[in-house]
Amino acid sequence: MTPRVLIVDDSLTVRMNLAEMLRVDGIEPTICASITEAREVLATGMYDLAILDVLLPDGDGVDLLREIRERRGETPCAVMLLSTEAEVHDRVRGLATGADEYVGKPYDPGYVMARARELLQRGAPAATPGHDTVLLIDDSFTFRESTKQVLERGGFTVLLAGTGGEGLRIAALARPAAIVVDGVLPDIDGATVIRSIRLDAALRRTPCLMLTASEEDGAEILALDTGADAFVRKGEDADLLVARLRAVLRSAETQGHDGGTASIMAPKKVLAVDDSETYLRALSANLVQEGFDVAQARSGEAALELLAVQPVDCILLDLMMPGLGGTETCRRVKAAPGLRDVPVVMLTALEDRAAMIDGLAAGADDYIAKSSDFAVLRARVAAQLRRKQFEDENRLYRERLLQKEWEAAEARAAQQLAEARAALTEALELKNRELEAFSYSVSHDLRAPLRTVDGFGRLLEEEHAAALDLTARDYLRRMRVATKRMTELIDDLLELSRVGQVELARESVDLSGIARAVAADLARADPDHPARFEIADRIAAAGDPRLLRIVLENLLGNSWKYSRAAAAPRIGFGAELHENVMTFHVRDNGAGFDMNFAHKLFTPFERLHSAEQFPGSGIGLATVQRIVARHGGRIWAESAIGQGATFFWTLGKETPISPV
Secondary structure, three states: OOOOEEEEOOOHHHHHHHHHHHHHOOOOOEEEOOHHHHHHHHOOOOOOEEEEOOEEOOEEHHHHHHHHHHOOOOOOOEEEEEEEOOOHHHHHHHHHHOOOEEEEEOOOHHHHHHHHHHHHOOOOOOOOOOOOEEEEEOOOHHHHHHHHHHHHHOOOEEEEEOOHHHHHHHHHHHOOOEEEEEOOOOOOOHHHHHHHHHHOOOOOOOOEEEEEOOOOOOHHHHHHHOOOOEEEEOOOOHHHHHHHHHHHHHHHOOOOOOOOOOOOOOOOEEEEEOOOHHHHHHHHHHHHHOOOEEEEEOOHHHHHHHHOOOOOOEEEEEOOOOOOOHHHHHHHHHHOOOOOOOOEEEEEOOOOHHHHHHHHHOOOOEEEEOOOOOHHHHHHHHHHHHHHHHHHHHHHHHHHHHHHHHHHHHHHHHHHHHHHHHHHHHHHHHHHHHHHHHHHHHHHHHHHHHHHHHHHHHHHHHHOHHHOOHHHHHHHHHHHHHHHHHHHHHHHHHHHHHHOOOOOOOEEEEHHHHHHHHHHHHHHHOOOOOOEEEEOOOOEEEEOHHHHHHHHHHHHHHHHHHOOOOOOOEEEEEEEEEOOEEEEEEEEOOOOOOHHHHHHOOOOOOOOOOOOOOOOOOOHHHHHHHHHHHOOOOEEEEEOOOOOEEEEEOOOOOOOOOOO
């Protein structure tokens, strides 16, 4: 789909110039001379990019930018402000309002178009070359067109450039899969183009084919020495060019791509800081001619204000300025995390060795004397940009290496964890088998002798009690009580061990019905107990019926036991839904306990009351906790001495709750 671009500028020359450049790219723009016209156009539909002048006859372009940013329900529109380089606060105001780019007039047309292409493609995936895209650089229109047709028949998408400089700019933006370049060009020759490609971290792996009309024997060697991957003579069979291209592309497939590295030939923005308006204007004009976009600031304070809202690729900083001088400005730039990697070149009219040392000590990357000859300055800036590109490339490689090391460490940790889990599972299975053996041993080897002791004790008590004196009969009674308690303890331990072994069932369980059955059993076993049960209706949960009955037997049994001494004993069972999780409870008004010791409640054999006052094995609550945990829930209690206790528990979020 062709992008929609809106141009708003009161200068007819600027409008026509920008429109013509867009048409060359196959884009038909909409042009407006005022804010009023622009508002009418914007009301008719969405645009992908708006290029706005700041100073318009009927208003401020920044206000129109604000209106664009406040539009709701639309895909965000990229905005480039294009205005005369004036006060820094105009640039800051525009960028702070939401502009994606600010280009000062007079502008470099190539830079404007390069940034426009980037803004139009920002919603697309990062610059990744298509396998079928080829850049053809040749100054002959006839040869370009005929070769383009040949390549298109071979299944390639072809980009065209008539000079080496244009070809390098297109390569930096389009990232073609391969480059075909003529050896002889009007500005820079093909060998220089290929060397520039090989020096660019973002493009160095791009396959390059050299074309030449030369019949000399050494032409191929010369082409390959420059870094070309293949050599093709003009006039040879066109199918040979297609075959050569496919061959070098196959070789390049195994090399990967530097998609995360910015090209050295991509559009660059330079911040020039100098209190001399004359020098600043001359410097900016010279850099614009070289394809840079130049932002201007006339003080260190203004430079820092601009850097807070707009990134730049290089900073040219005058040493001597009123207010915040160049050295202190450089020091603050290098202290800022987001700016410290930006190259800073100090400029000065002083031939002072001490000043040079101070500037470099403050963090400047280079130091150069001011001159009307800007050739050295341009070369120094280019050198700093190349250095930063290589540093960025190395940083990217280090990050990739660290990422791979991290992934390898994660894989090793995952393997170790899997091995540990396997070993733990095996150990657990062994323990379970040992526990089963122990359970059988307890059941068989301990229960049988206890039954024998208890059986003979009962016979002795029933048939020979008259032959025993009072002391002997008391001893016999104590023995039978201890035997009974030991039997109960063994039964509780077996119950506790089985909780973790049995397969957990998941079915709808009528908890209200189970609670009533348990209450009836307690009343039949102890008809003199005055407790009154209050059991809520229609409480149900998904779980294991047998295990959930054990929970209610233990909790209701404890409430029955500990509420005997209450004036009017009451035992309740109910449930409440909280945050989509059902919380069940058993509540009584009995003896209660000290909350300072609540952490001991669910530990086997831990008791908060004396066995003489409230007999028991100390296993019941530990069994309840295991059952609740197996269902994915938790259990806790609230109590106070003499004021009863309430036990709360859940059965996990995944446990559906439904009425009976």
